[in-house]
Amino acid sequence: xxxxxxxxxxxxxxxxxxxxxxxxxxxxxxxxxxxxxxxxxxxxxxxxxxxxxxxxxxxxxxxxxxxxxxxxxxxxxxxxxxxxxxxxxxxxxxxxxxxxxxxxxxxxxxxxxxxxxxxxxxxxxxxxxxxxxxxxxxxxxxxxxxxxxxxxxxxxxxxxxxxxxxxxxxxxxxxxxxxxxxxxxxxxxxxxxxxxxxxxxxxxxxxxxxxxxxxxxxxxxxxxxxxxxxxxxxxxxxxxxxxxxxxxxxxxxxxxxxxxxxxxxxxxxxxxxxxxx
Amino acid sequence: xxxxxxxxxxxxxxxxxxxxxxxxxxxxxxxxxxxxxxxxxxxxxxxxxxxxxxxxxxxxxxxxxxxxxxxxxxxxxxxxxxxxxxxxxxxxxxxxxxxxxxxxxxxxxxxxxxxxxxxxxxxxxxxxxxxxxxxxxxxxxxxxxxxxxxxxxxxxxxxxxxxxxxxxxxxxxxxxxxxxxxxxxxxxxxxxxxxxxxxxxxxxxxxxxxxxxxxxxxxxxxxxxxxxxxxxxxxxxxxxxxxxxxxxxxxxxxxxxxxxxxxxxxxxxxxxxxxxxxxxxxxxxxxxxxxxxxxxxxxxxxxxxxxxxxxxxxxxxxxxxxxxxx
Numbered sequence: 001x002x003x004x005x006x007x008x009x010x011x012x013x014x015x016x017x018x019x020x021x022x023x024x025x026x027x028x029x030x031x032x033x034x035x036x037x038x039x040x041x042x043x044x045x046x047x048x049x050x051x052x053x054x055x056x057x058x059x060x061x062x063x064x065x066x067x068x069x070x071x072x073x074x075x076x077x078x079x080x081x082x083x084x085x086x087x088x089x090x091x092x093x094x095x096x097x098x099x100x101x102x103x104x105x106x107x108x109x110x111x112x113x114x115x116x117x118x119x120x121x122x123x124x125x126x127x128x129x130x131x132x133x134x135x136x137x138x139x140x141x142x143x144x145x146x147x148x149x150x151x152x153x154x155x156x157x158x159x160x161x162x163x164x165x166x167x168x169x170x171x172x173x174x175x176x177x178x179x180x181x182x183x184x185x186x187x188x189x190x191x192x193x194x195x196x197x198x199x200x201x202x203x204x205x206x207x208x209x210x211x212x213x214x215x216x217x218x219x220x221x222x223x224x225x226x227x228x229x230x231x232x233x234x235x236x237x238x239x240x241x242x243x244x245x246x247x248x249x250x251x252x253x254x255x256x257x258x259x260x261x262x263x264x265x266x267x268x269x270x271x272x273x274x275x276x277x
Numbered sequence: 278x279x280x281x282x283x284x285x286x287x288x289x290x291x292x293x294x295x296x297x298x299x300x301x302x303x304x305x306x307x308x309x310x311x312x313x314x315x316x317x318x319x320x321x322x323x324x325x326x327x328x329x330x331x332x333x334x335x336x337x338x339x340x341x342x343x344x345x346x347x348x349x350x351x352x353x354x355x356x357x358x359x360x361x362x363x364x365x366x367x368x369x370x371x372x373x374x375x376x377x378x379x380x381x382x383x384x385x386x387x388x389x390x391x392x393x394x395x396x397x398x399x400x401x402x403x404x405x406x407x408x409x410x411x412x413x414x415x416x417x418x419x420x421x422x423x424x425x426x427x428x429x430x431x432x433x434x435x436x437x438x439x440x441x442x443x444x445x446x447x448x449x450x451x452x453x454x455x456x457x458x459x460x461x462x463x464x465x466x467x468x469x470x471x472x473x474x475x476x477x478x479x480x481x482x483x484x485x486x487x488x489x490x491x492x493x494x495x496x497x498x499x500x501x502x503x504x505x506x507x508x509x510x511x512x513x514x515x516x517x518x519x520x521x522x523x524x525x526x527x528x529x530x531x532x533x534x535x536x537x538x539x540x541x542x543x544x545x546x547x548x549x550x551x552x553x554x555x556x557x558x559x560x561x562x563x564x565x566x567x568x569x570x571x572x573x574x575x576x577x578x579x580x581x582x583x584x585x586x587x588x589x590x591x592x593x594x595x596x597x598x599x600x601x602x603x
Contacts, residue, residue, distance in 0.1 A: 010495035014390050020382035021391070021399055024469060027462045028406040031417050038420075086313030094307055095314065105588060106317045112516075112584035113577065114523025116550045117324060120557070120573045124327045144320060151317065177306035205410020208525040208550070212557050232412045236526060239416045247420065254413045261408050 032258075039255030042248040047256075052218050052234075058245045062253050064220050065234040068135075069204065069260070071221070072214060072230055075139025076146055076203055081196055083143075084150025085185075088192075091151065092158035093180055104155075107148040116208040118145055123212045135221060135228035138214025142203040149202060153195025157188045194268050201264035205257060207232035231257040328577055331570030334563055343571060349536045349552075351561070356568035358575055360536035364453065364546035365576070368532065369521035371457025371542070372464055376521075377514045379461075380468030387469075388476040389498055400473075407466035415530030418459050423450040423531055426458070431543060446541035449533065454542040456532030460521045468517040471591070475509035476502060512590030519583040523576065525550040549576040 046061045053060035087107075091100050122141040127133055161184050169179035185192065207230075210216075215227040216237065231253050238250035329336075335343065335356065346357025383403070387396055427450035438444045479502050487501035503510075533545020534555055549572050560566040 006493050006496065010493035013495040013498075017382050017386035017390055020379050021386045024379055024383045024465050025399065025402045025406070027465075028402055028409070030421065031409055031413065034417055034421050035413070083313045083316050086310045087317065090307075090310035090314040094310060103314050103317055105592075106321055108588050109581060109584045110317060110321055112519045112523075112580055112587075113324060114525065114550055114580055116523070116525045116553055117328070117573055117577050120331065120553065120570060121324050121327045123557075124331050125323075147316060147320065151314070176303050178302075180306070201408060205408075205412065207410070207412045208554055211554055215558075232410060232526075235412050235416060236530075239412075239419055239530065250416055251420075254416050257410060258413060261410065262405075265405070265408055 035251065035255050035258055038248070038251035039253075042252035043255065047249070047252055051220065052249075056243070060249075062229075062231065062234050062249065062256070064217065065229040065231045065253065066256060068214070068217075068221060068229040069231045069257070071135060071224075071228060072138050072142055072210070073200055073204055075135065075224075076142035077196070077200060079140060079143025080146025080150055080199065080203075083147045084196075084199070085154050085192060087147070087151040088154025088158060089180060089185070091155040093184070104152070107151055110148040111152075114208070115145060115206050116211075119209040119212050122209070127213060130225070132225065133213060133215035133227040135214055135224040135226065138210045138228060138230070139224075141209040141213045142206060145203050145206065145209065146199045149199035150195055153198065154192050157191030157195065158184060160191070161187050190271050190274075194271050197264050197268045197271070201261050201268075204261055204264065205232055207236050231260075324577065328570055328574040332567050332574050335567035335571040338564060339568075339571075343568075344575070347536075347538060351556075351565050354562060354564050356564070356571075358549070358572055360538055361547055361549045361552050361572060362575065363538050364456075364532070364536075365522055365548040365550070367542075368453055368456040368460055368528065368546065368548055369518055371454060372460035372521045373514060373518055375458065375461035376464050376468050376517055380465050380513070380517070381472050381510055383465075383469045384472035384476050385498060385502070387473055389502065390494070403466050403469055406462075407470075411463065411524065411526040412530075414459055414463060415527040418455065418527055418531040422459065423455055426450060426452075426455055435543070442540040443542050446539070446543050448543050449545060451531055451533035451545050452543045453532065453539075453546040456528045456546065456548070457542075459527045459531050460524050463524055463527060464517040464520045467520055468513055471513040471516055472510055475506050475513060475591075478509070479505050508590060512587050515583060515590060516587035519580050519587055522583065523550055523580050524548075525554050529554050549573075 046059065047063075048061060048066065049063050050059070050061035051064055052062070087103075091103060095103065118141045122137050122144070126137040126140060165183050165187060166179055169183050170176075174182075210230055210233050214230055214233065216233040217227040217229045221228040235250045235253045235257065238246040238253065241247070339346070339356065343356065344358050344362065346355075347359040348355045348357045349360060350356075383399075387399060391399065427448055431448045431450075431452075431454070434444045435448065483501040483505055484497050487497040492500060528548055529551035532548060532551060534547050534551060535545040536547045536552070537544065539546070553569050553573055553576075557566075557569055560569055
């Protein structure tokens, strides 16, 4: 009797844990379902090619925001990738154990800083001195967020490269910087690119750091020292607006943003498939 | 992970005999790399310094009372942080109450019980949940979650638990509870994935020993796995708290944005991050802007403290890798 009660309890708990797993996944499916249901119907050609219509008029699109997101991502990569990859190289190839411990620790803490704080910092750093919100400021804010992410993944990949690669290079009398760049980094390139794409996918959806740096803009951006729009910003301002047509477009924008992020994530998966390190 | 080879890699770099003649590219490359690694420290200092610089006026004006005062009135230039601190803490607490049990249970299911062919799909789904941007959760929150909460869950809660002050008062939809629920959804992936790492590091000997004593599957989990991993799981929860405190966009869109302190979870509230997001570009006076910066400083200090605690708990446990975020 005692025995079967314990078995029954074990069975019940196993069912409970399974239910929890389902509950955790449920929001993903609900979000994706509504994104597709609401977003797909609002997507049309003009969404990708036109600017927003003046307030109250139906129609128009988010072409400027799609381009803006891509521009901001490119600028973020220009800042985040060199700093992150070089930092990762230092951690994996040079630093002493103790220094590395603290740098890693700092990187993980930096990762936990709320994204809105980055927006405020870059506001003081770039928006106030130059007197204008700008695409530069938005790119820098996203770039700063990328640094610790890229650094940690680069380090982890480099550590996996076998020691023999480095020793073979040394035996041939190749200088160390060349061993690192031409042999070690090249061997781990797929993994490093994977890390960069993951970091880009993460900052692509960020809204908070752009609110008071890139600001947003309803027209084409002609210069990087002017405000620029981005999909997350446009989705946010449309979602909290009172107009039905804008809500419809917010869903469409969300669908496009999600598609960009999924494309980045899927390329990560494809890249990592044949990857050694 | 892989720290032995990491050690030998660093030994290679520092002890291999230098070649005379071609040293300067080596040295400059090394310095470049060091410089890049040090940007991390520079960024932390930069963040703290800029926020302090931005809030000096408010710090001088209000001093320590800023934290405890609950007046937030831009018209009379009176600023206090308490309603936002309260809103942040309570909404994060709600999120943890929901997300930690669910996340740990899911991690347990994945490591201890799930059949092999189910594991990868569930892990992929959770990774995808982590990839959904905050603003999309917010959009979904406004148009799908809030109406459902308002018409079903909140009504039911009021009906069954209405005797508690927590579930009394008018139902608007946008509310502290809605904010907490949306944060819970957003921190579920990190709580789950860190818990999973922790549970995977529990040695199989633990489990086998418990089985050998005749324990059932659940008893093995409870006696051998959970008690062994307790500290690490606590670390996972603290890491989730760090995330919860700083969540901005989705919360801003569903919490109602009213700086009131109310016992009812159905009442609108406001968090540190969302007041900054909403009012920063509208701040008309210097003092107003400084007060917002000081809110940012409070948020920064709290999240850094929480993150340091989480990292320390996770690190001492597993030697480094698991505090990392994918």
